[in-house]
Amino acid sequence: MMDMKTMNMPEKKVDDNVLIEIQDVSKHFKVSEGILKAVNHVNLTIYKGETLGLVGESGCGKSTFGKVLMGIYPATSGKILYHGKKDIEITKKNLFAYSKMAQIIFQDPYSSLDPRMTVGSIIEEGMIIHKMYDKKRRQERVYELLELVGLNREHANRFPHEFSGGQRQRIGIARALAIEPEFIVCDEPISALDVSIQSQIINLLHDLQKKLNLTYLFIAHDLNIVKYISDRIAVMYLGNIVELATSDQLYEKTLHPYSKALLSAVPIPDPDKEASKKRDILGGDVPSPINPPKGCPFASRCPHATEICRQEKPKLEMKQGHLVACHHVKK
Amino acid sequence: MSKILEVKDLHVSFDTYAGEVKAVRGVSFDLHEGEVLAIVGESGCGKSVTAQTIMKLNPMPPARIVNGEIILCDKDIVNATEKEMMAIRGKDVSMIFQDPMTCLNPTMQVGKQLTEAIRNHRKMTKEEAHKEAIRLLELVRIPNPEQRAKQYPHEFSGGMRQRVMIAMALSCAPKLLIADEPTTALDVTIQAQIMELLKEIGKKTNTAIIMITHDLGVVASMADRVVVMYAGKVVESGVARDIFYHPAHPYTKALLKSLPTTEMSRDERLVSIPGTPPDLLNPPVGCPFASRCKYAMKICYEAPPAEFEVGKGHHGSCWLPHPDCPKDQAGGEQ
Ligand SMILES: Nc1ncnc2c1ncn2[C@@H]1O[C@H](COP(=O)(O)OP(=O)(O)OP(=O)(O)O)[C@@H](O)[C@H]1O
Ligand SMILES: Nc1ncnc2c1ncn2[C@@H]1O[C@H](COP(=O)(O)OP(=O)(O)OP(=O)(O)O)[C@@H](O)[C@H]1O
Ligand code: SF4
Ligand SMILES: [Mg+2]
Ligand SMILES: [Mg+2]
Numbered sequence: 001m002m003d004m005k006t007m008n009m010p011e012k013k014v015d016d017n018v019l020i021e022i023q024d025v026s027k028h029f030k031v032s033e034g035i036l037k038a039v040n041h042v043n044l045t046i047y048k049g050e051t052l053g054l055v056g057e058s059g060c061g062k063s064t065f066g067k068v069l070m071g072i073y074p075a076t077s078g079k080i081l082y083h084g085k086k087d088i089e090i091t092k093k094n095l096f097a098y099s100k101m102a103q104i105i106f107q108d109p110y111s112s113l114d115p116r117m118t119v120g121s122i123i124e125e126g127m128i129i130h131k132m133y134d135k136k137r138r139q140e141r142v143y144e145l146l147e148l149v150g151l152n153r154e155h156a157n158r159f160p161h162e163f164s165g166g167q168r169q170r171i172g173i174a175r176a177l178a179i180e181p182e183f184i185v186c187d188e189p190i191s192a193l194d195v196s197i198q199s200q201i202i203n204l205l206h207d208l209q210k211k212l213n214l215t216y217l218f219i220a221h222d223l224n225i226v227k228y229i230s231d232r233i234a235v236m237y238l239g240n241i242v243e244l245a246t247s248d249q250l251y252e253k254t255l256h257p258y259s260k261a262l263l264s265a266v267p268i269p270d271p272d273k274e275a276s277k278k279r280d281i282l283g284g285d286v287p288s289p290i291n292p293p294k295g296c297p298f299a300s301r302c303p304h305a306t307e308i309c310r311q312e313k314p315k316l317e318m319k320q321g322h323l324v325a326c327h328h329v330k331k
Numbered sequence: 332m333s334k335i336l337e338v339k340d341l342h343v344s345f346d347t348y349a350g351e352v353k354a355v356r357g358v359s360f361d362l363h364e365g366e367v368l369a370i371v372g373e374s375g376c377g378k379s380v381t382a383q384t385i386m387k388l389n390p391m392p393p394a395r396i397v398n399g400e401i402i403l404c405d406k407d408i409v410n411a412t413e414k415e416m417m418a419i420r421g422k423d424v425s426m427i428f429q430d431p432m433t434c435l436n437p438t439m440q441v442g443k444q445l446t447e448a449i450r451n452h453r454k455m456t457k458e459e460a461h462k463e464a465i466r467l468l469e470l471v472r473i474p475n476p477e478q479r480a481k482q483y484p485h486e487f488s489g490g491m492r493q494r495v496m497i498a499m500a501l502s503c504a505p506k507l508l509i510a511d512e513p514t515t516a517l518d519v520t521i522q523a524q525i526m527e528l529l530k531e532i533g534k535k536t537n538t539a540i541i542m543i544t545h546d547l548g549v550v551a552s553m554a555d556r557v558v559v560m561y562a563g564k565v566v567e568s569g570v571a572r573d574i575f576y577h578p579a580h581p582y583t584k585a586l587l588k589s590l591p592t593t594e595m596s597r598d599e600r601l602v603s604i605p606g607t608p609p610d611l612l613n614p615p616v617g618c619p620f621a622s623r624c625k626y627a628m629k630i631c632y633e634a635p636p637a638e639f640e641v642g643k644g645h646h647g648s649c650w651l652p653h654p655d656c657p658k659d660q661a662g663g664e665q
Pocket of ligand 4: 062063
């Protein structure tokens with residue numbers, strides 16, 4: 001966990017505490033209609049032991065960013081420096097070494113496990129690839145991991161289809177933990193699960209973080225969960241980070257007009273609060289990431305947009321203790 | 332307010348080669364004009380099957396209505412023929428789905444689809460129907476409806492397609508609109524637009540709405556009344572405030588408690604419900620929630636709990652507070 005001092009300074013570099021430096025990273029895809037700018041000039045620091053939440057509308061580039069961070073997609077431009085057990089730049093050449101330190105838990109617990117492999121061999125696979133331990137110790141580790149995630153050793157010989165969604169998600173977590181990573185990208189790890197199972201998984205991720213001093217990038221739709229689990233939250237819109245603050249700061253004093261709309265749009269499971277809530281319902285639709293607008297990406301839906309917003313892209317700057325990209329937020 | 336729909340003791344099964352899947356096992360509720368009823372519950376508990384049975388949209392076989400009555404606008408439709416149902420669908424009841432492409436034709440202009448749907452049920456000339464189509468597109472807040480009507484569904488964004496589908500569903504002024512997870516695939520800002528729209532339409536046209544969702548936030552924002560389902564049964568029903576503030580059934584209580592609130596600190600643990608729902612091929616004889624219920628008593632495993640009245644218009648099915656609960660068992664683990 002980070003101490004309060006570092007949390008109040010979302011972007012200041014605290015050398016020893018920095019795990020990942022993301023420097024001006026973009027990811028563009030060539031599609032038939034042109035260039036799709038899924039992730040656009042992102043600058044971000046991830047600290048050791050923290051949970052960084054990443055939220056934003058569907059299609060805004062969250063998963064793409066997570067995959068770039070994992071090295072699954074090479075960045076189109078920019079640099080990612082990793083300061084873990086080893087100091088490396090995340091490039092194709094270093095991917096194997098990196099995959100020993102970083103793992104991803106996928107959104108869909110159904111399609112992300114190979115149906116022909118037993119649960120035991122799914123969990124063991126990473127250890128074999130990284131030549132970790134001898135066969136006997138690996139077997140023991142599989143049992144330990146199953147128990148760690150709340151399953152039991154008898155499950156090792158069974159196949160994924162014999163498990164419920166929540167149990168499969170636990171298998172995915174055990175697989176990610178097997179190689180003893182320091183950093184885990186959780187890409188909507190609970191969206192596909194029932195409400196009653198979601199909290200099991202969140203509690204588990206939380207306990208594991210404490211026990212193993214893990215760092216998480218936690219991508220999610222459910223803002224209540226993100227608020228609960230994250231130390232800091234980054235809000236993304238159309239491939240750009242538009243606001244970054246500690247999760248308490250973000251909820252107490254939301255600055256960016258899009259973050260405001262996003263937070264006010266989340267329905268609260270409480271009828272009285274819902275009835276009395278003031279809403280900023282956004283009109284319009286998200287612009288296409290192919291040929292995105294040249295000014296502020298949010299200008300077409302923003303209630304405060306003026307001429308400068310349509311002409312000039314606002315920079316992500318420190319204002320009122322948050323990093324925020326908006327022309328109309330005061331210093 | 333007159334009653335639009337009454338579902339009584341509905342049982343629906345699927346005959347599969349593994350055996351009879353008892354998807355809906357005795358569901359009852361009713362619905363009045365202009366009312367919004369939310370059906371909530373875990374994945375697989377029978378929400379969609381219940382809704383599809385009201386429209387008789389599930390293919391029979393394998394689906395089969397084993398028992399029960401569905402009285403829609405004073406008429407029992409359980410034995411209605413497909414021809415009769417075709418007249419009822421659209422006119423009395425319409426449905427919107429999670430995936431709008433299931434009811435939009437990808438090769439036909441949006442305006443044309445709407446015009447056809449209107450003319451299928453209402454006597455109108457082409458021009459009148461076209462005007463009505465534009466009015467509906469305006470109602471669901473599609474900008475530049477005249478131009479948009481000439482476009483095809485793939486030229487619309489996800490949220491706009493959803494709105495077009497709502498326009499289609501409204502084209503025949505149904506008395507009942509069933510929305511099965513209409514916003515699950517959308518993100519929150521678009522979801523908020525759609526919910527606002529549905530609320531407004533319900534008020535304006537007095538259409539009754541059944542809203543199926545597992546998002547309790549959506550329920551709190553829209554529903555007048557709530558039906559909570561678990562493993563094919565209704566475990567609790569009542570007005571939204573009663574369900575949220577005075578839940579009676581242990582499943583409802585656990586569900587509400589498992590939600591994190593924005594006030595929670597990171598050091599508090601979330602409440603979770605251990606275990607998984609029962610298999611509907613072999614549903615348990617007693618209370619379906621017993622194996623996961625922290626209050627479960629011996630009788631819970633032996634006999635299904637009967638419904639009891641928690642308060643006015645608020646019902647639950649649980650042995651714990653039930654007057655017939657054996658006295659030596661009740662409250663043992665509270
Ligand atoms: N391999 C790819 N080729 C082309 N375009 C892609 C590819 N992967 C993603 N995209 C596009 O990049 C954009 C960002 O997609 P991404 O999956 O990162 O969004 P997301 O924020 O994770 O959305 P969601 O919340 O729906 O998961 C989208 O417009 C998507 O269509
Ligand atoms: N065609 C079918 N054949 C066999 N079983 C079916 C069929 N359709 C549905 N079922 C079963 O009926 C039960 C109820 O399904 P239903 O689709 O109503 O669930 P639901 O409550 O809508 O869940 P979700 O929230 O996941 O949409 C499930 O256990 C499902 O497996
Ligand atoms: S820069 Fe302008 S358009 Fe963008 S969010 Fe701020 S006010 Fe709105
Ligand atoms: Mg994604
Ligand atoms: Mg369903």
